[in-house]
Amino acid sequence: GVIGADGPATLSSLLNVNVVDLDWVSHEYAWVRGWELRIRFGLRYLNDYWSSQADEPFAEAAAGSTIYHQRTTNSNWVIGPHGAVDLRRQLDFWGLAILGFVDFSEGWGRTRQTYSALSTTSAFGIPQGGGASQGTSDAVPVITARLGLSWQPPSFPNIHLFVGGQLDYWWNTGRMGNITTLGYFFDSGLLLRGEWNY
Numbered sequence: 091g092v093i094g095a096d097g098p099a100t101l102s103s104l105l106n107v108n109v110v111d112l113d114w115v116s117h118e119y120a121w122v123r124g125w126e127l128r129i130r131f132g133l134r135y136l137n138d139y140w141s142s143q144a145d146e147p148f149a150e151a152a153a154g155s156t157i158y159h160q161r162t163t164n165s166n167w168v169i170g171p172h173g174a175v176d177l178r179r180q181l182d183f184w185g186l187a188i189l190g191f192v193d194f195s196e197g198w199g200r201t202r203q204t205y206s207a208l209s210t211t212s213a214f215g216i217p218q219g220g221g222a223s224q225g226t227s228d229a230v231p232v233i234t235a236r237l238g239l240s241w242q243p244p245s246f247p248n249i250h251l252f253v254g255g256q257l258d259y260w261w262n263t264g265r266m267g268n269i270t271t272l273g274y275f276f277d278s279g280l281l282l283r284g285e286w287n288y
Contacts, residue, residue, distance in 0.1 A: 098146075105140040111172065118178075126187070128176040134195045136232070137167040138263060152210040159208035159219075164264045164273070168230045170197030178240060189240040189252060195232045200225060201265065201273075224266060231261045236281065250285040 113132030120126050141163040151158035172195030178187040206221035238254010257278040264273020 098150075100145045101142065103140065103142045105138070107136070107138045109134065109136045124180045124182070126178045126180065130174045130176070132172060133169070134172040134197060134232075135167075135169045136195075136197065136230075137165070138260070139163070139165040148210060156210045157207050158210055159206075161204075161206050163204045164201070165203075166199055166201050166230060166263050168197035168199030170195060170199075170229075172196070172232075174234075185242045185244050187240045187242070189236065189238055189254065191234075191236040193232075193234040196229060197232070198227065198229050200227050201263070203264065203266065226266050228262050228265050230263060232258065234258050238281070248287045250287070252281065252283040252285070254281060255279070256281040 111132050111134050113130045115130040116128050118126045118128050141161065143159070143161040146158045148158050172193060174191065174193035177190045180187045202223065202225040204221060204223040206219065208217060208219040210217055234256065236252070236254055236256045238252055241251045243249055255278065257276065259274065259276040261274050263275055266273075
């Protein structure tokens with residue numbers, strides 16, 4: 091819970107992100123012993139949606155601000171090119187390698203925001219609600235970086251497993267023109283990834 095305008099309130103939030111890539115990936119270049127490089131270029135589609143909702147007890151809101159329910163949402167869809175570099179340093183045992191990865195995309199799409207609220211009373215003495223929405227088009231750059239340990243089983247060279255850290259940073263996901271916030275967000279955490287090349 092959180093402290094609302096009239097006292098304790100219940101806050102619930104949701105974040106949903108989807109990314110789809112269609113890529114060309116190079117062969118592994120080993121120009122120095124123990125080092126391997128792969129590059130990729132392609133087309134990326136992504137969308138994200140998040141919402142935040144706050145609710146206060148009806149009687150508590152009626153005695154104060156009269157607003158007992160508020161909800162905001164933000165959604166994007168973006169399409170555009172992206173490119174990545176995958177660099178590995180072989181450790182010469184068990185098929186293990188240290189892996190570094192950087193990916194950057196620059197897409198163009200649509201952002202939409204909504205706000206709604208419910209009030210305990212109106213001029214007619216009954217609950218009422220209202221809302222507003224706005225949308226705009228903008229570029230949404232995204233950068234992704236990974237660092238960790240990669241495993242390529244010697245008996246199965248088409249399989250790659252990765253465990254390590256990942257950081258994603260998205261710009262302009264909630265931007266509404268040049269007079270409002272840039273609306274960026276980022277996430278980081280532990281990643282376990284499996285890859286099969288055929």
